[in-house]
Amino acid sequence: MQRKKPWWQNAGLRIGIALVMLVLLGGAATGVVITQKAPQQPIEFPHNFHVGTGIPCAYCHSGAETGPVAGLPSIETCWGCHQQLRTNTPRLAKLAEYGSTNTPIPWVPVFIQPDFVHFNHRPHVAAGLECKTCHGDTAGQTVAEPIPGQNMGWCLDCHYKMAPENFTRLSDCATCHY
């Protein structure tokens, strides 16, 4: 029964296992990291500047007050103002390119809804929530940055804090899941 070297001391096997673990862990870690990081946008939209000039959020994200989706502005919205402005910054040059060819800008949404969940902006806006309560202070950001940990517990926390008397209704599964 005596063997030269037990199989579990095989270097190849150990390296193999280590590699698999590394890939798995690395994948998981990358997954976690990239969901918490602002994605690459076609144009690094300077929120700070726009918010700073006093443009209300709903000017571009107009759907928030009337429906479930806040929406991303169309090229029309951007081009409407920027047509009159100079285009000598690199970002505006890019915008000019989209605008002049009337191509939609492929924005990457930052605040995404997990699948199988429905979120409706309207009641939240109607209840007087400010945009920055959930979306952070965009005045300090260029591209919008995600807020980590926006999960179901986060929703429930807020519902519980804001309206404990309505919590039964606001924690009802059918409110978001259908």
Next chain:
Amino acid sequence: MSKKLSRRDFLKLSCAAAAAGMVLVGCGPASRYVTRVPYAEMPEYQHIGKSTYYATTCRECPAGCGLIVRTFEGRAIKVEGNPNHPVNRGKICPRGLTSVQGVYNLDRITGPVMQGRRGKAGGQAISWDEAVALVKKRFQETKGSEIAFLLGAMPDSLYDLTSELASALKAPAPVRYSALNYLEGRDVWLAVASQYFGTPSFPYFDLENAEIVFNFGAEFLENWLSPMAYSRGYRGFRKGQLGARGYMVSFAPRQSISAAAADEWIPIKPGSEALVALALTRLAAYARSEFSPEITRQVDIKAAAEASGISEEKLKELASRFAGSNRPLAIGGGSALAGKSAFETASAILALNATVYNFNQTGGVFLTPAKAPSERFADVQALFEKMRSGAVKTLFIHGVNPLFDLPAALNAAEAFKRVETIVSFSSFPDETALASDYILPDHTMLEGWGYQTVLAGTTRKIVSAIQPVVVPLYDTRSTADVLIAAGGLPYKDEVDFLQQKILPLMSAGGTFTAPELPSFWAKFLQYGGWWQKSADYAAIDADALLKSSISMPEPHPAPADQYHLVVYPTQFGDGSGANRPWLHETPNPATTVMWNSWVEIHPQTAKKLGIHDDDVVRIRSEFGEIEAVAYLYPALRPDTVALPFGLGHEALGRFAEGRGCNPARLFPNASSQNGNLAWADTLVSLSPTGKRRPIARQESRHGVYGDGE
């Protein structure tokens, strides 16, 4: 108009497609990188995240139901009924519901094609300029009399336009037909109405307010004249709005859904409907202590009882019940109006109504105000005869699939070979499109313009509006636009044509009006059409009918080894629905079968022939043979077999191709004296093939029939 056209450019948008794709990938980091492409220019009537609803008209069958289509970010999401539309009042059938799967079908023709070889898929793509030039060239180079137009039952606007074009080109008037016509006996009603009332209009049977209804084979819940209107009528009939719950007797060799909805089903021998109707007419007159009308002069009650398999007592009982009712009504359709003596049958049914004086009465028979264009099978026959003789050089086909839905005995394919150029406007690669030289795809139902005159199921004048609810998905072009451009008609484009056509309606007393065309047009589109405020029917007189004398139809009992054939349309309509997956997945109401055809055989007959459920059976008529899977159907005469219509395509894309069987192969190329296709007299023989092919059914065979599995 140009504004309207240009809106199509706005709606170039595909974000949700990507989003939907990502949904499938599941949650996690993947959905982080969904790119969402917003509109380049936001149309004023689109709002982010909100649905826009458009009114339009269903083009799935000639009924002309009003639709409200929910669109979302430039895509048609859901078809709903237009609650204001007088035809369907917000209700809608499976075929209409799946019309989004027609628009977003996986097998559409994406642009004009020059076929390399007839009958083979895949040709050379051409541009629309070339296509229009080509059509123009054909118009110029072909003699007027050698041009032929073959059109489907929808939409009327195109028929009107083509008629104008044909007369401008000095070509014969377009020929129009639909498989539903001859399957449901529509054309017979038109012939009867022309004969006795002087107008080619459909009778309107006021089912809603009737108290007792004798139904001779009409499948009013499934197709017939206007399924949604008559379904609503059935509701009223059942709810007994004017009194008691209605009582319905159904005379049909096979129980369709409509026959099953009756309180009493009388499995009448096929071909004896006219005799029974006449016998009932006479007996009803007796019951009312009146003279029997002239039309019943020749009928012999005893012979009728014998021919139909209904006892004399039963006939008398039924007749006295009918005559004694406040609001009796007799209707007919389906296989009863599809034989050689269909005209006589329809006349007899009308006579039965006339004898209880229910013309123009609540719960009785009216005449729909709109005049219907002729849709006789005899005209189609004549056209194909002409083609066969080589007298047609250029053939334009829109909205029909003659290679599929005409009797194989007509040998349409052979006739096609004698035609120099065939131009198909089909949106889908169906048999006919593939057999033509050029396919210049029209928009599908939710992408195109038009109007549909409502011909049946109403006592008002209704013109239902068809408008695009989404931008055409592919490089298709409205056939009307092509014809206008190529034919040099005095219209700017299709919309201009439509506007001019609806111009007279502005002052015709509809539910709305407007001072000038643009606002009238806007309302026309907004409401989904134009209709009168109240009923506006021409009163009809029963005299001519009752005094006429009709030849007594000969019953033709089937020999021992042969069976009467009943073919009925299903949710696939004239067969054009066969490329929609969800129509396939919708179980057949009677058999719950999905995704395939079957042949209904009475269990006794099957036992006699040694056929079991799911056996593949060969059905042979004098004119052809097909194979179908046996379904032992208990509600069918033992001397009859029934086949659903609509499947058995050789083309039309992945969902239709090679699925099921096509009963049109069994039909004779025979029209009756009045021009309808006389398929119901066909006798077939059955033989098991020894093969078995279990078909998909929703019901459990073991649970429902106690066998199998």
Next chain:
Amino acid sequence: MSEKVEAKKWGMVVDLDLCTGCQACVTACAMENNIPYTGEDETAYGRGLHWIRIQRYWKGEYPEVSPTHQPVMCQQCGHAPCEPVCPVYASVHSEEEQINVQVYNRCVGTRYCANNCPYISRTFNWFDYPHPVPESYSLNPDVTVRRRGVMEKCTFCVQRIRHAVDTAQAEGREIEDGEVMTACQQACPTGAIIFGDLSKKESAVSQAARSQRSFRLLEELGTEPKVVYLKGGGNYGG
């Protein structure tokens, strides 16, 4: 924001006397709720994903034979057998809408709920069903596209309920009777399906539910279904 809202009780009445079995509800449901088709082999093997199905039985012998049609969908039981057996609260009772909710995210796919459903009204996503482009364009954005391994069922078109509730709330009013229509109700050509708030005496649905013809499926199980059937076939008054 309104304070204590009275519990709504969505309910449905199906008049079997009017139901002709035409299957329009089945198709309408599929088109509204992004129900994928499965193809011939799969449906033949009982894996069709119909949320509503019309049970057709035969009554009598030829020639007195006739079919009976009964649309059966999730009965939205008050005491639903599917709910307590779910280990992860994927099948739960919505206190707000008084319907059963299937939370797709939460579902781990034990399929226990489906076994325990006496109405067999639940369907399971055996596969990831493809929604190829452009067919996927007609997907309803308000309804989740389910993935493999989760249970699904009729939701009483809860997305429409939510939409109506949301709209009514934004307009500061109560939901009107008939404002929420389920897809099946909307399509039903004979109007055999009535949907609405059972808790309101005057609503059409509660009036219909009080009919003498009314009965509930498998009432003896004590599931308290929210779907009420009215006897058909001329069984008036009893």
Next chain:
Amino acid sequence: MSAKSVQMVLYPDTHLDQAAETIHRLRQHGIDDRDISVISGVPYSDKILGRPMSWTRIGLIGLAGAVVGFAIATSLNFGTPYLYPIRVGGQPFFPIPTSIVVTFELTMLGLLISTFLGVFIETITPSYGPKGYSPKVSDGHIGVLFSCPTEKMDEVKKGLEDLKPEWVKNPEAKL
């Protein structure tokens, strides 16, 4: 105290009486019971060898585990529905009958796991008595281990001679 050395004598298991006698004699030689340890391949009753009852806290530890399990079960049964009340099947939020099942299982789990942990913990806890081992023990020998002052060694050896014990050399060798 003077230095002690650990000694071990072995008897085959047929010579049980000799082993008992050895213990008896060792006691007479003034070796305390605490300095004697019997190791064997089968459990012998304390009575047979005339040894004081050894004791263990396993029972107590198990009981404590059971209590912990019960507490966890109770908090899961009645605590978690309180944290996020979800109504299912018309059942109450805190149903007693179903909680009994969970309580039972978790209590038993607590009991059994802690019993095992008790064995484990008691094993690794330092214990009194001479340490030593001989593989022969598992071959059916009884070993008597004792630590004895070096000066008494000869006396003891002599006293045990007639029992014909087998002396183990170097009993403190590692296992």
Next chain:
Amino acid sequence: MAAETKTLSATHSASQEGEDLRQEHLMHDPKPREEMNGMVMEAMQTTSKKYWIALAIFGLGVLILLFGFWGNQIITGMGVTGKRRPVFWALYITTFVFWIGISHAGTFVSAILRVFKAEFRRPFTRAAELMTTFGLAAGALFPLIHLGRVWTFYWMIPYPNARWLWPNFRSPLVWDFLAITTYLLSSTIYLYLPLIPDLAMARDRSTGWRHSIYKLLALNWRGTEAEWHRLRKAINIFAFAIIPVMFSVHTIVSWDFAVSQTVGWHSTIFGPYFIIGAILSGVSAVVMILFIIQSTMKNMKYFIRLEVFDSLGKLVLIFSMAWAYFFFNEYLLHWYGGYQAVRDLLTFHAQGPTAWVWYTMLICNVAIPWLTLWNRKIRRTPLAMFIITTLVNVGMFAERYTIIPLTLGEQRFPFDWGAYSPRLTDISIVIGTFCLFIFLYLLASRLIPLIPVWEVQEGQMAHSTRKLGKGKVTSVAELE
């Protein structure tokens, strides 16, 4: 003081009968411990080429049939199995119940027979306990395998999370989860505790990697009085505590079915019915395993004797009768109740196209044991016993198959009845878990002393007495 021990059997040694008894009863045929140790160690360390081939085959089976197909099922979806509406549970849960049933044997044989001091259990408690653990390991996979989204299985574990959600403690599946976890852990420990002295024995007689493993596992076991005392106490606690756990496990498994409203499942008798069925199949499986061990491994004929088969045969017979009683009870009451759906179901079971399953169940579970096991000779023919018990297990599998897919297929609405037919994936995963079980057992047979030598010796010694003062006491602790 005179040292005098004699075996009980020795008193009859003169007679032929006594010699037979000695031949038959291990307890009366003592061998020196050293020899027994040697025999066990030899059996453990002998590996033939056949063994390696078998190990490789079953290992491959696990890899391909179980994990390969399972992986494919996870990626493709549950649809690769033959499940359908309304048969949402099928072969997986059937096999799950089967394995859980098998796993009752170890506990039953070891704990209950220990508590009742049945001597014949001694040589095979270890084999049975191993069966419990591996049976559970194979069975516990099934709740995972049958999940539609197995990657989220951990949602059944109660832990505080960002979603605020806990498992539903009202769900029988959570009970199941808890019960199986409890049972798996406790039966593993229960296997391990009595193993410690034997591991120490193995440690003393091995070198190399085996030595290091055994050394680690033996927890420095020396065999001091305190250690024995502790171990005995722990084993005692376990023996008593694991019995209710065992009963609870299968009861809860049966509640998975019984709490539902499914026709044919909603029955109060399901708890005991399942337990009896589990013990029946478990004891039968023990016989099967013992036969295989006895006929393939070295020196095992000494330990596993005809008396073992004889006694187990009697047990099988008794439990077969008990099972028949419960079955009849359940059937009669359902039938008498006259609820149409149940009647349809019972008729279907007996007369439908799948009636052969039902008849297999009755023939294998009732007819065969009843007809054969009365006979002492048959009970003492290991091969016959092997065949009979194999058939009993086939019958028990058929019973579960009847209860699960066949019952689910015929519920209240005949319109929705559906027949389930297993597909390749179902079958291979089921076979895969059999491979897993056999693979683990094969491995264990060469790593773990399959015979609890110390218990055997203890038993043998228990049959010898020693004078103490005026009375006689048995030598070992247990029989005090």
